[in-house]
Amino acid sequence: MFNIKLAAVINRSFALVEPSFGVRISMFILIAFILIVFLVLLYLRMQEVDKQSGIK
Amino acid sequence: MERIRFKDWLNERLPLVGHLESFLRQKTVPRHKYSFFYLFGGLSLFLFGIQLVTGILLALYYSPTPENANESVRRIITEVNFGWLIRSIHVWGANFMVVVVLIHMFSTYFMKAYRNPREFMWLTGSVILLLILGFAFTGYLLPWDTTAYFATQIGTEIPKSIPIVGDLVVTLLRGGDEVGAEALKRMYTIHVTVLPITAIILILFHVILQQVLGTSKPIGIEERKPPFPFLPNYVYRDSIAWTGTLILLLGFAMIHPQELGERADPFASAPTGIRPEWYFLPLYQTLRIVPTRVLSLSGEMLVNVALIVGLTAWVAIPFMDRKADREQQDPLFQVVGIVLLLYCGFSIILALLT
Numbered sequence: 001m002f003n004i005k006l007a008a009v010i011n012r013s014f015a016l017v018e019p020s021f022g023v024r025i026s027m028f029i030l031i032a033f034i035l036i037v038f039l040v041l042l043y044l045r046m047q048e049v050d051k052q053s054g055i056k
Numbered sequence: 057m058e059r060i061r062f063k064d065w066l067n068e069r070l071p072l073v074g075h076l077e078s079f080l081r082q083k084t085v086p087r088h089k090y091s092f093f094y095l096f097g098g099l100s101l102f103l104f105g106i107q108l109v110t111g112i113l114l115a116l117y118y119s120p121t122p123e124n125a126n127e128s129v130r131r132i133i134t135e136v137n138f139g140w141l142i143r144s145i146h147v148w149g150a151n152f153m154v155v156v157v158l159i160h161m162f163s164t165y166f167m168k169a170y171r172n173p174r175e176f177m178w179l180t181g182s183v184i185l186l187l188i189l190g191f192a193f194t195g196y197l198l199p200w201d202t203t204a205y206f207a208t209q210i211g212t213e214i215p216k217s218i219p220i221v222g223d224l225v226v227t228l229l230r231g232g233d234e235v236g237a238e239a240l241k242r243m244y245t246i247h248v249t250v251l252p253i254t255a256i257i258l259i260l261f262h263v264i265l266q267q268v269l270g271t272s273k274p275i276g277i278e279e280r281k282p283p284f285p286f287l288p289n290y291v292y293r294d295s296i297a298w299t300g301t302l303i304l305l306l307g308f309a310m311i312h313p314q315e316l317g318e319r320a321d322p323f324a325s326a327p328t329g330i331r332p333e334w335y336f337l338p339l340y341q342t343l344r345i346v347p348t349r350v351l352s353l354s355g356e357m358l359v360n361v362a363l364i365v366g367l368t369a370w371v372a373i374p375f376m377d378r379k380a381d382r383e384q385q386d387p388l389f390q391v392v393g394i395v396l397l398l399y400c401g402f403s404i405i406l407a408l409l410t
Contacts, residue, residue, distance in 0.1 A: 016137040028310040032303050039299045046292035053285055055087070 079267070083286035086273040091284070093163035094271060095297040100160050102298045103153040104259065106305070107191075108252065110146040118198065120244035122237050125200035126319035133316060144309035150192050152305055154335045157185055165393050169272035170373060171380035177269065180262040182371045187255045192333060194247040197240060201317030206326040208243070209235045211336070214343070217357035218364070236322065275383050334404055339363065341403035 011017045019027070050056040067074040085094055117136055119128040132139035161181060164170060170178035197208040212235060215225040231238025273279055284290045332340050339359075346355040369376070379386040 011137075018134050018140055024310045024313070028307060031306055035299055035303045035306075039296060039303075042292055042296050042299065046289070046296065049288050049292065053289055054282055055284065055289065 077287070080287040081285065083267070083270070084283040085271050085286055085290045087280040087283050088274070088277045090163070090167060090274055090277065093159070093167065094290075095293060096156055096160035096163060097266070098294045099297055099301055100153065100157050101259065101263070102301065103149055103156055103305075104255070106149050106302075107146065107153060110142050110149065111248070111252075113142050114146055115248055118244075120198070120240055122200060122240055122320075122322075125198065125240060126316070129199045129316055140313055141309060144313040145305060147314040148305055148308045148312075150195065151334075152301065152308075153188060154192065156301075157188055158335075161185055162393065162397065165373070166390070167272065167274040168377070168380045168385075168389075169274075171272070171275075171377065172374075174265075174269055174272055175374040177262060177265050178374050179371060180258050180265070184255060184258050184262060186367075187251055187258070189335065191247060191251050191255075192335065194243040194251065196333065197235070197243045198247065199316055200240065200320050202320050202324070202327060203317050203330060205235060205320030205322065206330050207332055208239070209326070210330065211332060212239070214339075214356070215360065217354050218360045219357065222360075234322065275380065275385055331407060334408070337407040338400045338403040341407040344407070 014023075047056065063073075085091065114132065117128060117132050117139065119125060129143070132143055134140075136142075164178065164181065193211065196211075197204050212226055212229045215229075216222045218225060229239065229242065230236075231242050284293070331337065343356060343359050346359050348355050350358055373389070374380075377386055377389050380389075
């Protein structure tokens, strides 16, 4: 019984099933941060290739 | 030992990859003040891919029967790992897709990218938009909750007044007089087989045509030199747009996940305030403002006929706007586009407020 309850808490905390608002927002902030870093890297690389092609 | 680059290794076995790369390196995208709108075509493709992947994942757990449909969606949300997120991305992704495809279509319209020789791109694009609306309509019933059930009951009633084929269309959609097990089965089959297969074929045709004919330049717009090389410069722009949209989509899906209503009871009375999804609101609002009888004719029938005539005219625009073929602007078509946009915008706001 205890294990089942523990599993439910773990599942909710790691956003596997029906996570709370707090867990969802924390998860979003984490993923968005990673994607924004990726976005910035893409942007810098784009600037570089634009310079090489004579666009900027 | 000599190291072989993966690209060379692959090209030796699949020479097509090399040809494709050199083709994409030669391809250019016009550079002018409206170049931003070119991103929406690729973005539509990206969102279609997301819908396809999340749709397949949902189909693994979904059961298309009135007894199990609502329960299986509830199971996806409460028992399947990340099921809540996949479903939420799928629902929000559908809304994103309609927005992006509409922007793509209206920017194509105002930039007159449909003109010679791109008439077939406009034709296929218009059919793809209708298919996307078809996806939204058929997918709406699948959770089998109260709102979905009664909204579909009303939605499938609308084509009834179309002269000659109205009853046939309703029977084809419902599989009977009422929305029930047959309707759910049909909506599901259309949603997961007929529409995806047709859409994939048409999208492939649309994309291949785009590659062969190249990107159109708006009439009378000064092009900056040099244009964007597609590979790698424009691919980076596409990737930035895709990543940005993914962040936005995840934001909506995670912060405001789609809720599931109670299982539909066909014998209960319809709840008040049921209205379709926002993209069907212009049609819904038109049906509301047109009187029941106009000169002894059914108002609903007149709206349906006007919709069919309007859609046919919209699809045939490249063949009507002859001035565009001569690289001239026809103010009439600009006015038609603006009036249509304003009408859709106002009717959506009006339907939401009243």
